Amino acid sequence: MTDITLSGRCLCGTATYTVTGNFLRFLQCHCERCRRASGTGHASNIILNPASIEWHSGESSIRRYKVPEAARFTTVFCTNCGGPVARGIGDMVVVPAGSLDSPPDVAPEAHIFWDSRAPWSCESGDLPAFAEYPTA
């Protein structure tokens, strides 16, 4: 496993953070929940496990929303601008790649929930596309 440190912030800059942990996956998720949460064709999520978030500012301004019927699906966002920020789920942290201050040293590995994608979504390019969760 690779130890990485990522820093990011919300749209307005109220919430700033650093995430440190073991890189697990970098996935483009096309599931309906990610689409609704982001308003875009897919979420670009970097997953670290185990990992921890250090908040540098704005921790009191962030809010969590867990989809009631979901096992784990939670969004965390700034209450001032609505921008998504890193979210801890157990000892795993999911980092919205678009919130990062600089490009990470890791690249997307796959598209997931490909069968749920919107018809107007971008093409998968050279990356593997899994119908739901990755099988490899």
Ligand SMILES: [Zn+2]
């Ligand atoms: Zn904000």
Ligand SMILES: [Zn+2]
């Ligand atoms: Zn998703």
